[in-house]
Amino acid sequence: MSELSNHLSEASSDQYNICFYGAGSMAEAIVRGLINKEVAKPGQISMINRSSQERLDFLHSTYGVRVAANAQGKEELLRESSILVLAMKPKDAGEALKALGPLLSEDQLIISVIAGLSINTIQALLGRKQPVARTMPNTSSSIGLGATGIAFSPEVSEERSQQVLSIFEAVGLVSVIPEEQMDILTGISGSGPAYIYYMMEAMIAAGIEGGLSPEHARELTVQTVLGAASMMIQTGDDPALLRKAITSPNGSTQAALEVFEAAGFTDTVKAAVRRCAERSREMGAAVEEALS
Structure with a gap:
């Protein structure tokens, strides 16, 4: 204890x-x-x-x-x-x-x-x-x-x-x-699980479209997310360092990351977190106005 x-x-x-x-x-x-x-x-x-x-x-x-x-x-x-x-x-x-x-x-x-x-x-x-x-x-x-x-x-x-x-x-x-x-904490951890689930939905869908069974697509996606989080915890390494360790120049991972980059992945995630925090403030103000 x-x-x-x-x-x-x-x-x-x-x-x-x-x-x-x-x-x-x-x-x-x-x-x-x-x-x-x-x-x-x-x-x-x-x-x-x-x-x-x-x-x-x-x-x-x-x-x-x-x-x-x-x-x-x-x-x-x-x-x-x-x-x-x-x-x-x-x-x-x-x-x-x-x-x-x-x-x-x-x-x-x-x-x-x-x-x-x-x-x-x-x-x-x-x-x-x-x-x-x-x-x-x-x-x-x-x-x-x-x-x-x-x-x-x-x-x-x-x-x-x-x-x-x-x-x-x-x-x-x-x-x-x-x-x-x-409010910014809400944007990171309060609502954060939903962001991860959203990406997992897309990964599972891509796996099924590529020919995997729904069960295999789900199992592989879940284990991949669990393993990535556990790697950060156990190694203490920065996520950028862990990402680079599995990204070979001109390899398949690099090709996938270039698609994310072209779609503005980092800016989109930041914007989503900021909007979540902003909406949290709006909702809090509405609650307080209703109770005042």
């Missing part, structure tokens, strides 16, 4: 209770990671949502976490939590946070996984300067290989920040960044 994990797991469940307000797929992924990595025990974790008791019953039976069946029970779980993870939909955040504010004590830590909602807006909706960690995980968190960006409000102590890192290291890699960089 890591040193960071000990911040949660060695503490008593009375001192460290983590409540997930929202019980969707991302909340479930984080809970699964916390339990599997022994960062927290099931009894330290509670989950609530707006209306679906069936969903809560499933999570309770699958992971052993605590749930509440009525409003009084939900309020008790919220009050007793030392860490509260906001995982509801953005459209539900305004009403939920305004109602939540009066229930909180000053030392309760808020972790938000709500896209587009700034720390200032969260604090304004709560009506208090609560310690807040704003996060942006990606979908690979569901298999423990996520990439999460985290920004902290000034109210978050060093001890609390280590607890947040411990939680998200349970589902992958963590980068602490200034909040103003959250």
Whole structure:
């Protein structure tokens, strides 16, 4: 178990209770990671949502976490939590946070996984300067290989920040960044898996068109992407160096790369990342305007 994990797991469940307000797929992924990595025990974790008791019953039976069946029970779980993870939909955040504010004590830590909602807006909706960690995980968190960006409000102590890192290291890699960089992080890692899947779709299609079976085209493409990523991790080499190592002058790889270059591949990818970041800012502004 890591040193960071000990911040949660060695503490008593009375001192460290983590409540997930929202019980969707991302909340479930984080809970699964916390339990599997022994960062927290099931009894330290509670989950609530707006209306679906069936969903809560499933999570309770699958992971052993605590749930509440009525409003009084939900309020008790919220009050007793030392860490509260906001995982509801953005459209539900305004009403939920305004109602939540009066229930909180000053030392309760808020972790938000709500896209587009700034720390200032969260604090304004709560009506208090609560310690807040704003996060942006990606979908690979569901298999423990996520990439999460985290920004902290000034109210978050060093001890609390280590607890947040411990939680998200349970589902992958963590980068602490200034909040103003959250949109460009979204353009890289938040939406990044979709870019890779898009290229994989094209590679599979080309393989099938070239005569491979769909199964072989898929298997070869998946293994190629996995191998390339693993090579970067294991060697620590720059991708340009790894690319050059397999690109012989006037060879087949060089011919393929020239097609990419002629199509403006690098500029297109950069433009896509920038547009994603820009759209993230637009969506965040719309969320905040709707909630203000």
